[in-house]
Amino acid sequence: MVDQKGQSTAPAVSEEVRAQQALMGDVDPSLTDAAEVAKALNVDPNVGLSEAEAKRRLEKFGPNELASAPPVPKWKKFLAQFQDPLVYLLLAATVISVIAWFIERGHAAPGAEGGEALPFDAIVIVLILIVNAVLGYIQEAKAEAAVEALAQMTAPQTSVLRDGKVVRINTAEVVPGDVIVLAEGDSVSADGRLFTAASLRIAEASLTGESVPVGKKPDTLPEAKALGDRANMIFNGTSVTQGTGRAIVTGTGMNTQVGKIADLLSATEDEQTPLQKEMDYVSKILGLAVCIIAAIVLAALALLEGFHTTQDIIDSLLLAVSLAVAAVPEGLAAILTVVLALGVQRMAMHNAIVKKLHSVETLGSASVICSDKTGTLTRxxxxxxRVVTPSGEVQITGTGYAPEGKMVAADGSSLADAPALRAEVIATLAAGTLANDGDLRKENGKWEIVGDPTEVSLIVAARKTGAMKGYEQFSRVAEVPFTSERKRMSIIAKDSTEGGKLTVFAKGAPDVLLSFCSRIAVGGQVRPLTEGDRQTILATVERLSSEAYRTLGQAYRPLGTANLSEVPGVRANAAGQVTDIADQSEAIETDLIWNGMVGIIDPPRTEVRDSVAEAHRAGIRAVMITGDHPLTAARIASDLGIIDKGGKALTGDQLDALTDQAAFDKATSEVSVYARVAPEHKLKIVESLQRQGNIVAMTGDGVNDAPAVKTADIGVAMGITGTEVTKQSAKMILADDNFSTIVAAVREGRVIFDNIRKFLRYLLSSNVGEVFTVFFGVVLAGFLGITQPGTQGVTVPLLATQLLWINLLTDAAPALAMGVDPQTEDVMNRRPRKVTDRVIDASMWGDIIYIGVIMAIVTLIGMDMHLAGGLFTDRSVDALGHDAQMVEARTMGFTILVFAQLFNAIASRSHAQSAFVGLFSNKWLWGAIGLSIVLQLVVIYVPFLNSAFGTTPLSALAWVECIGLAAFVLVASELRKCVLRAMERSKR
Known part of the structure; x- marks a missing residue:
């Protein structure tokens, strides 16, 4: 285990690690033949483990996870709720209250009413502190549960061979003996021994410090070597940058090289979000302002009246505490976290998995969404x-992945009289199917694909036409894998019917593959490829691309030998063996024979056009970045409304020609479609858009997309087709790979941010109202009748316990309810906010101060109406005396302030829109208001709580006065909003 400072606190070797070490014995997998390693681990590399055996090993060897810091005990989390300066201040108030109670008890004459039986102020403060701590603990627990649920949804996965089939499992379930299937973009999830590899390169910088990806081969090492030189081993925590391979897992969890380097692990503290930092800043400003106000008030009291007794000093200190309690909303941080967590959970339910809560802040500010085409904008x-060969063109019927359809002539007629064309089509589809890493399976009556959808489409077409009949004898012996830079893939296959002679089959972008062809197959004959042939083929590519088809070319080349080492240009070792053919593409991919090309259609998602329109209304620019042909990209983009009809796409070559940064930035500010781009172009586009002040969302799936995804303000990884490396770099994962989900997430981000501003407006204006009530109540005490002529000392308008109760009552439930307020109609009809904009801007501060002043005025008026010698009334002192009147007046002020804040909750739902628009749309808010009213009634009418909170039951007339005065907060807010709307209309 690892403590918070990264120190190892676990036993040197756990039972699980010892069990794994015993399984391997003294075998060093890097010095042992892969077959012997498989034997030691009791696994068939061609079949993998069975599910039952994998489950047994998981129980025995434990999950494939590194040991982490032990969870913080619940009691420590609860005590942490008290680690706050405000709590220390309230505890100081408790001590002062107890001292005051002792003094009052000591000076009270026997039988007099002056001494209370219990220090109710201190007891109530402590109880409310405990209640606040419980609420904070519950809220934080909910937020942690939400984050944990998201972590499970984004848990990394690994491809393994189980029961002879490649399946995806959670990385934590990988066990020793599993056969890991590696491909470009995968994160390596365990240590293992390679037994096959094709152009495999792995980035091991995180483990060895080697900055350049390391080439991997399955050959047994002749002697022990350093970690970075073990070319036949893979290690946990590294990532595949190129090629494919398979390896037998030799160690998981703490029995990996990373696990053994325990001091490299450290627990990192969660960094505060910008929003949390601003809330801390606001709290500090409020606290500082209150301290200044308290100091001014105390200084004025000391100069004007003086502190004549110990009670005067205690009353003055309690006044300062009351001001502090009134100023700071205690539950703000916890409420903020819970609202963000709830919003992120809602996004996850709609297929947008946000990995970090603070990313929600950025989502609502997105001004550009850069998206790939395939799978995101299309289905x-x-x-x-379409299949186009030198002899003509055919159409393949049927859609989707079900292999149901047939080939017909382009005009729909039969191919019975065109045997040459039919043979060429079959040869073209066969080449594309052989040079292929995809697979098509039927599971539970449903066709499912494995691998890249483009590759699988070739398999589907071959099955529809029976193209593989006559090609079953070919088996792959080597490959030169596809990469985004090469834009092609080749395999070498052995023909069992021709004495094992070898043939190269290749597929790739037609314009790229054509440059490696020198011959063409026409009507069963092979002849030299002429310049006219090239122009005809390229013209066909242009035509198909303009019709929104993605084109792939196919070619082949008989090698004329059964021995790869005899192929001209191929390098072999001293023993005549060729072990690095994947690195010798120049010898294999030459003098190819052109078969033909296919036109692949991927129809746009029907819902995306509406999402693009919604994004444009919201001031968000949609940008398409694809590796497809420019005409294909432009056609799809115009169909979706990204660009107008006739709009052009900018290619990667054209971007490279823009060497001047200003010219590049000008191009990216105007162009919204990019085609034939490489991954490095994506990064340049993102950086250029950011230089222009945009908040950029960028989608990606391949390993080479990771830099652009990581650099973007909102990196978005594809949940279905995305590689593990890209998912780790991203801030958000699309579970459905759908562009519309990004727009929906931006909308949700805006709603969450709007709701945060709503409850901040509500909380801060309510707390400012409390501060003003206390401040003006003390300053104007003589005018309002709070302090009677001839009396000495400080009389606070509201007790600290009453202020604490108000905060407890009105902060938590209504603020949380406002955090889930339904979206407003204009949420996607306004420009994105800038990240530099303050969460609480000048306009909101105007709201806060205005409502705070109104709240204080109505509260003090209500108190004045029940006091003798007041400014608005001059009620005579009744038989119970001034003290009883003060209790009644405080109860009035206490209750008015509670109801004023509840009316404020209704008013704070919008800065300018009337509160009566969608008045009952938030059922949670009305539930919170109802709960607050019931609890306030309990405090007023339960005798025990009367003593604890300094209250007394109110008459029916007093209730009319309370509600009428409190409602003026809503009236005043509506008047201000009317003025704001009128000013806005005059501007327009």
């Missing part, structure tokens, strides 16, 4: 519809 149901 990712790739279907081969």
């Amino acid at each position: 990712n149901e790739m279907t081969v519809e």
